[in-house]
Amino acid sequence: MRKAxxxxxxxxxxxxxxxxxxxxxPLARKRPIGEQKExxxxxxxxxxxxxxxxxxxxxxxxxxxxxxxxxxxxxxYENGDQPSFRNHLGLIQVPLKVKDIPxxxxxxxxxxxxxxxxxxxxxxxxxxxxxxxxxxxxxxTVLTEQDSAAAQQYVRQGxxxxxxxxxxxxxxxxxxxxxxxxxxxxxxxxxxxxxxxxDSLIYKDVKLTASNDDYYFVxxxxxxxxxxxxxxxxxxLEHFSYNSATPPKSYIRGKLGMEEYAVFYxxxxxxxxxGFSMYVAPLCFLYHEPSKLYQxxxxxxxxxxxxxxxxxxxxxxxxxLCLLFETLLQTHLPQLFYHLREIGAQPLRISFxxxxxxxxxxxxxxxxxxxxxxxxxxxSLEILAVLxxxxxxFRAVNLMEVTSLAAAEAVLADxxxxxxxxxxxxxxxxxxx
Amino acid sequence: xxxxxxxxxxxxxxxxxxxDVKTDLARPGVSVIDVALPxxxxxxxxxxxxxxxxxAFLTVRVQRRRPCDVGRDGARKWxxxxxxxxxxxxxxxxxxxxxxxxxxxxxxxxxxxxVTAVRLILRQPSPVWLHFTLEELRLYPRGQQVSxxxxxxxxxxxxxxxxxxxxxxxxxxxxxxxxSTEVQQLWVLTEMIRANQTAARIGxxxxxxxxxxNLLSYT
Numbered sequence: 001m002r003k004a005x006x007x008x009x010x011x012x013x014x015x016x017x018x019x020x021x022x023x024x025x026p027l028a029r030k031r032p033i034g035e036q037k038e039x040x041x042x043x044x045x046x047x048x049x050x051x052x053x054x055x056x057x058x059x060x061x062x063x064x065x066x067x068x069x070x071x072x073x074x075x076x077y078e079n080g081d082q083p084s085f086r087n088h089l090g091l092i093q094v095p096l097k098v099k100d101i102p103x104x105x106x107x108x109x110x111x112x113x114x115x116x117x118x119x120x121x122x123x124x125x126x127x128x129x130x131x132x133x134x135x136x137x138x139x140x141t142v143l144t145e146q147d148s149a150a151a152q153q154y155v156r157q158g159x160x161x162x163x164x165x166x167x168x169x170x171x172x173x174x175x176x177x178x179x180x181x182x183x184x185x186x187x188x189x190x191x192x193x194x195x196x197x198x199d200s201l202i203y204k205d206v207k208l209t210a211s212n213d214d215y216y217f218v219x220x221x222x223x224x225x226x227x228x229x230x231x232x233x234x235x236x237l238e239h240f241s242y243n244s245a246t247p248p249k250s251y252i253r254g255k256l257g258m259e260e261y262a263v264f265y266x267x268x269x270x271x272x273x274x275g276f277s278m279y280v281a282p283l284c285f286l287y288h289e290p291s292k293l294y295q296x297x298x299x300x301x302x303x304x305x306x307x308x309x310x311x312x313x314x315x316x317x318x319x320x321l322c323l324l325f326e327t328l329l330q331t332h333l334p335q336l337f338y339h340l341r342e343i344g345a346q347p348l349r350i351s352f353x354x355x356x357x358x359x360x361x362x363x364x365x366x367x368x369x370x371x372x373x374x375x376x377x378x379x380s381l382e383i384l385a386v387l388x389x390x391x392x393x394f395r396a397v398n399l400m401e402v403t404s405l406a407a408a409e410a411v412l413a414d415x416x417x418x419x420x421x422x423x424x425x426x427x428x429x430x431x432x433x
Numbered sequence: 434x435x436x437x438x439x440x441x442x443x444x445x446x447x448x449x450x451x452x453d454v455k456t457d458l459a460r461p462g463v464s465v466i467d468v469a470l471p472x473x474x475x476x477x478x479x480x481x482x483x484x485x486x487x488x489a490f491l492t493v494r495v496q497r498r499r500p501c502d503v504g505r506d507g508a509r510k511w512x513x514x515x516x517x518x519x520x521x522x523x524x525x526x527x528x529x530x531x532x533x534x535x536x537x538x539x540x541x542x543x544x545x546x547x548v549t550a551v552r553l554i555l556r557q558p559s560p561v562w563l564h565f566t567l568e569e570l571r572l573y574p575r576g577q578q579v580s581x582x583x584x585x586x587x588x589x590x591x592x593x594x595x596x597x598x599x600x601x602x603x604x605x606x607x608x609x610x611x612x613s614t615e616v617q618q619l620w621v622l623t624e625m626i627r628a629n630q631t632a633a634r635i636g637x638x639x640x641x642x643x644x645x646x647n648l649l650s651y652t
Contacts, residue, residue: 010651017648028644074527076487076563095561097526194644234638250646265649267638313527 001072001094001319005244005311008068012271013248015059020197023055027250027265029195036192043188047211047220053204058274062356065273065309066091066349069319072311089341090326091348096313098324101332104386105428108378110156111421113429118158119370119421132160139163148173156377158370158421165286171376172299176292184291187229190267194232198266202227206277215365219284226280226294227272230301236268239302244312245269270306275353278360279305282368304381308356316381321355322348324385329392332431336396345405350412351388358384359415367420387420390427394418438571439476442469446555446566462558466567468551477575478545481536487565488555489524490517493536496550509549514541517556524559538575546575 020027031039042049070091073079077095079087087093099107111117116131126132135157142150143166151170159167169175191199206223210216216223230236240247247269255261280297287293307317314320329347330337340347354362358381359371374383391412392399398411448461470476475498493515515536521529538545551572557565638644 013649013651020648027646027648030644078561078563095526097523097528190638194639232638248649250649252643253645253647256647256650263638263644263646265646 001311001313002244004068004072006246008065008311009245009248012059016197016248016271019056019059025197025200027197031193031195035195039192043225045221046224049203051200051203053200053207056200056204058205058208059201059271061274062353063349065318065356066352069311069322072319088323088326089330089337090323091346092319092323092326094313094319094323096320096323098315098320098327099382101328101428104382108374108383108386108424108428110377111374111424111428113425116157117421117425118160118373119367119419120425122158136160136163139167143167143170146170152377152379154377155373159373161366161369164369164373168286168296168376169292172296172303174292174295174299176289176295180295181291184229184294187232187294188225190232191228196231196266198231198272199228201272202231202277205272205274209275209361210277210281213281213361216278216281216284216361219281222284222290222293223277223280225290226297227277229294230298231266231268231270231272233268233298234264236270236298236302237264239306240269243306243310244317245306245310270301273309275357275361278357282360282365282372285365285369303379304375305358307381308358318356321381321385322352324382325351325355325388328386328389332389332427333393333396336392336399339400340408343403343405343408345402345408347392349405350409351392354388354391354415355384359387362415363418363420364416367418371420383424386427387424390423391415391418393427393431394423438482439574440471441551441572442471443467443570444469460560460563462556462560464555464566466553466555466570468553468570468572470549470551470572475547475549476572478548478551478572479538479575480573481551481570482534482573483570484533484568485520485529485531486568487521487530487562488557488567489519489521489559489565490556491520491567492516492518492554492556493541494552494554495545495548496552497545498547498549511552512543514543514545516542524557525561 016027039046070093072092072094074094077093079093088095105112109115116135118132118135121131122128122135139154139160140163142154143163148170151167155167155171174180202224206220206227210223211220237247247264248266248271249262250265251258252261252263279301280293283293283297283300287296304316307314308321309318311317311319326337326348337347358375359368363371371383371387375381395411399408402408402411444467446464446466448464450461450463478495481493492513494511494513496509496511498509518536520532520534553567553570555565555567
């Protein structure tokens with residue numbers, strides 16, 4: 001796995017280097033004073049800037065990453081060409097251990113039919129005295145007690161909208177102390193001083209994704225303020241101690257090979273890909289103060305999101321999530337799986353982009369936040385794979401009638417009307433297997 | 434414990450298979466690794482450490498030499514000290530397949546003193562793996578430190594001088610008790626400052642204000 005991650009990283013570096021040489025733009029450049037002043041003035045409205053980004057292209061997109069994952073092979077595993085029980089019928093061929101439905105039922109027991117959920121039991125038909133009022137009261141108690149572990153247990157049943165921002169901050173241990181605000185201001189000054197090639201990639205990504213989204217285009221300026229600072233944040237480098245990835249390295253001009261002049265590029269070691277800004281966009285609904293928004297995003301990234309774009313055998317890593325999705329679909333909707341496979345529409349090809357983005361940009365925002373509540377509550381991303389399988393189960397009837405990959409994509413193109421919690425509950429607890 | 438592993442000869446695994454090894458298509462599921470200890474000196478085992486490579490179950494047998502057996506037939510007996518220990522909880526999947534394991538003497542079923550040979554029996558019931566073995570096998574002897582210490586103890590330490598009263602230094606010399614508590618407080622303060630220092634991140638990503646870099650390096 002580490003070898004595969006290493007060669008994938010090399011590809012990304014080559015792509016970035018070639019972009020740098022083709023466009024003759026330096027990877028990093030110190031801004032002249034005039035430009036620094038200008039940027040400082042424009043800090044809160046960087047979205048109005050319209051730099052020429054036509055020559056830039058994203059370093060990679062999720063589908064490139066999927067190609068890499070599809071080709072992962074264990075040399076000690078019998079990967080014969082003949083179809084046999086050893087070959088997986090899906091795209092992922094790595095035999096990782098994933099949970100099956102009984103284990104998932106146990107793991108996600110708080111999502112069961114007998115437990116109240118926000119997203120189900122707070123709908124207008126259900127009188128609030130049955131569940132919602134009590135749940136809100138408990139949430140307020142958790143906040144007054146400032147009990148982080150209780151908060152994590154509490155959000156498994158969903159967060160009331162009014163309390164969500166504070167509960168997430170409690171779980172992620174973000175308190176926005178003066179030193180945190182100072183740190184953010186320092187990052188901002190780093191952005192003003194140096195211009196990075198990665199900044200243009202971020203601009204391009206925001207313009208392509210969040211700015212085009214009906215829900216998130218209003219937050220465009222916030223996204224720049226968060227992501228540009230994120231690239232300069234060296235504290236993110238600490239997460240590489242538990243990430244299978246390694247941060248890209250470079251040397252100061254003229255000092256190639258001298259370790260005292262080795263630096264990481266970008267300073268936080270994370271090269272953004274197409275869709276990266278969608279990790280930040282939903283958080284803008286919860287936090288309006290840039291420094292708090294920044295810290296929440298950074299903590300979410302180093303706890304969860306990094307696993308979605310690095311190759312590892314972790315149960316919440318993207319490889320395990322893909323395998324979990326394919327296994328769930330194969331086991332519980334075998335006819336659908338077989339049919340899709342026969343028409344050349346491997347289900348993972350459609351659901352991969354959902355999982356890599358943690359469904360951001362695909363679900364309605366209130367549903368997405370209910371889903372991310374559970375990610376925080378269970379401290380695991382496996383729910384993304386379960387939801388992906390549940391979506392396929394929900395649209396199974398339509399999918400059985402399609403005859404091509406394009407048609408299957410069309411059936412699953414619009415998820416904005418889906419209600420996440422009922423889908424999950426039905427798939428886990430109410431399907432006869 | 435900074436003990437050194439015992440230098441031993443680990444033979445390559447021998448697979449046990451029913452039927453003709455060459456023509457049989459089924460993969461063998463059992464193999465045996467014999468470990469020969471260097472000299473005829475029997476040793477007391479403390480720990481066995483190894484890196485797994487796709488083995489699912491491990492059985493360890495040791496050949497012991499017992500003083501009571503001397504003179505009898507079979508002066509050395511083979512005893513099972515670990516039976517079917519599970520290394521991979523789900524043999525068809527990767528879990529545990531490349532982990533490091535450590536077996537210490539209190540986890541073993543029987544006494545592992547006076548060991549002359551060790552035999553590890555590996556089982557991998559799943560047919561999906563092409564090879565399975567153990568790597569980086571190391572045996573650690575018992576109580577080497579302790580016995581060495583006893584041996585190396587200088588003889589004069591065993592003849593301790595009678596306890597002497599500390600001299601009473603009056604006049605001009607401050608009270609040692611008071612000084613030591615103050616020094617302790619100072620030490621605690623310096624430790625706290627040192628700890629606080631490392632917690633605060635400087636966060637500079639450039640070298641002396643310069644971040645003018647070449648292309649990214651591939652190494």
